[in-house]
Amino acid sequence: xxxxxxxxxxxxxxxxxxxxxxxxxxxxxxxxxxxxxxxxxxxxxxxxxxxxxxxxxxxxxxxxxxxxxxxxxxxxxxxxxxxxxxxxxxxxxxxxxxxxxxxxxxxxxxxxxxxxxxxxxxxxxxxxxxxxxxxxxxxxxxxxxxxxxxxxxxxxxxxxxxxxxxxxxxxxxxxxxxxxxxxxxxxxxxxxxxxxxxxxxxxxxxxxxxxxxxxxxxxxxxxxxxxxxxxxxxxxxxxxxxxxxxxxxxxxxxxxxxxxxxxxxxxxxxxxxxxxxxxxxxxxxxxxx
Amino acid sequence: xxxxxxxxxxxxxxxxxxxxxxxxxxxxxxxxxxxxxxxxxxxxxxxxxxxxxxxxxxxxxxxxxxxxxxxxxxxxxxxxxxxxxxxxxxxxxxxxxxxxxxxxxxxxxxxxxxxxxxxxxxxxxxxxxxxxxxxxxxxxxxxxxxxxxxxxxxxxxxxxxxxxxxxxxxxxxxxxxxxxxxxxxxxxxxxxxxxxxxxxxxxxxxxxxxxxxxxxxxxxxxxxxxxxxxxxxxxxxxxxxxxxxxxxxxxxxxxxxxxxxxxxxxxxxxxxxxxxxx
Numbered sequence: 001x002x003x004x005x006x007x008x009x010x011x012x013x014x015x016x017x018x019x020x021x022x023x024x025x026x027x028x029x030x031x032x033x034x035x036x037x038x039x040x041x042x043x044x045x046x047x048x049x050x051x052x053x054x055x056x057x058x059x060x061x062x063x064x065x066x067x068x069x070x071x072x073x074x075x076x077x078x079x080x081x082x083x084x085x086x087x088x089x090x091x092x093x094x095x096x097x098x099x100x101x102x103x104x105x106x107x108x109x110x111x112x113x114x115x116x117x118x119x120x121x122x123x124x125x126x127x128x129x130x131x132x133x134x135x136x137x138x139x140x141x142x143x144x145x146x147x148x149x150x151x152x153x154x155x156x157x158x159x160x161x162x163x164x165x166x167x168x169x170x171x172x173x174x175x176x177x178x179x180x181x182x183x184x185x186x187x188x189x190x191x192x193x194x195x196x197x198x199x200x201x202x203x204x205x206x207x208x209x210x211x212x213x214x215x216x217x218x219x220x221x222x223x224x225x226x227x228x229x230x231x232x233x234x235x236x237x238x239x240x241x242x243x244x245x246x247x248x249x250x251x252x253x254x255x256x257x258x259x260x261x262x263x264x265x266x267x268x269x270x271x272x273x274x275x276x277x278x279x280x281x282x283x284x285x286x287x288x289x
Numbered sequence: 290x291x292x293x294x295x296x297x298x299x300x301x302x303x304x305x306x307x308x309x310x311x312x313x314x315x316x317x318x319x320x321x322x323x324x325x326x327x328x329x330x331x332x333x334x335x336x337x338x339x340x341x342x343x344x345x346x347x348x349x350x351x352x353x354x355x356x357x358x359x360x361x362x363x364x365x366x367x368x369x370x371x372x373x374x375x376x377x378x379x380x381x382x383x384x385x386x387x388x389x390x391x392x393x394x395x396x397x398x399x400x401x402x403x404x405x406x407x408x409x410x411x412x413x414x415x416x417x418x419x420x421x422x423x424x425x426x427x428x429x430x431x432x433x434x435x436x437x438x439x440x441x442x443x444x445x446x447x448x449x450x451x452x453x454x455x456x457x458x459x460x461x462x463x464x465x466x467x468x469x470x471x472x473x474x475x476x477x478x479x480x481x482x483x484x485x486x487x488x489x490x491x492x493x494x495x496x497x498x499x500x501x502x503x504x505x506x507x508x509x510x511x512x513x514x515x516x517x518x519x520x521x522x523x524x525x526x527x528x529x530x531x532x533x534x535x536x537x538x539x540x541x542x543x544x545x546x547x548x549x550x551x552x553x554x555x556x557x558x559x560x561x562x563x564x565x566x567x
Binding site: 006007009010011013014016017018020021023024025027028029031032035090093097098099100102103104105106107108109110111112113114115116117118119121122123125126128130131132133161165166169170172173176214215218221222224225228229240241244245248249254257258261262264265268269272 | 298299302303305306309310312313314316317319320323331332334336372376377379380382383384387388389390391392395398399402403404405406407408409410411412413414415416417432433435436437439440443468493496497499500503504514515518519531534535538541542545546548549550553556557560561562
């Protein structure tokens, strides 16, 4: 049986992309799974040996890991929920603004494009008692990055500042799809502004909202840069990515670190699957038609 | 909302635009201000510096690590962009124009890669890169950036390709043009805004990355600006060269702000196009 030309051309054109993506994701993840079953410490490479699930047992029974999971969840849940509300407001502004629409759209892209490390530094300096301006407001009489709750606040603020624009743009796409006719009909029927928003616009935007939630949640679970720059994980702010990084590249314990990596992979995949389930499996169709 | 609105409404929108500008600009304005203040004024709490000095910028460029990092960032991000757009164009063309088995699987796989946590692979990559000689090289960073941005590139390019008048391509092929010629001469020029959006977003990703740069480089050979910036600060917790860090931060922010100003329209279109299409 001959393979049609079109099939062969399709595979040929996708092959380079497939190879590039697999080389940096599929292959290393499998390698991480294998490494996670070994005692493999780069400082003692000769002591390498198979230990089964022992590394997972070590991680899952350690307080450090569970504290990091808690910190990651706190950061993710707070920032994503604030971003959803703020992003919706921003999307409405971008959608409806009578003046300065172009200015708003450009301004909003700035936080999105700024290097995360720079954003984290900017907020750290702003909250620093010497170099900042926030201390002058008199909200807290101690340095903000010296107390756990206020350190979390700064990390979450930075995340919100940086990624709300992305959320807003995805929601803007959803807003643009709400048919004007539906809104006009509701208006004729006497629905108030609020009723039109909650009863017509929001339900029609559900797919866009779920896509935005999916991307931002998965992204927030990976948080690393901001915490590295602002607290280096001190004061209980250490997220799971930082635990993985430290075990792998500071302690050079590739076996144990790989177990952490695999667990993070499972955590992120689980969250993604849960959200996709929540939207009835409509996502891949919706995003790629 | 076809009308231009009442005076009150216009005032409301002006105020709203101002709020958004302050939101987006304040942290950056603060860091620009810090970078321009002489050391003695650093703690004065003024947004507009009382005295302006460019000394910190001079200091940053006099430090040999920073110009090297800037060169690495520019080179690596540019290479990753060119490659991601090239591979993305081929794949997006196939996805939009051809019917072949595995097409859906390919798109689903790309979507999965888009959500991939980098920390899950830095260990094995670190191990592998050291063995095959990619550790602390440009290629060692270009490859991960290329791979992780391909989904975004394919997604934006496919969305752009779908809206094109493909009859033009068919006509060109009837006139004897090869597929490749038709792609280069007809499709790509028409899809230019989509190509620009994909390129800018890939560039921003590569310019932004911190974790791979931190894990897979160690010297001026390939270390990029975000990693160098973090180590400026990491040296001591008590004495930090705030002004120099601020100046360096401003320098790395300029290219992305320029890109955003130039390509606002295609970027917004690109980011929103794929999201809920269909």
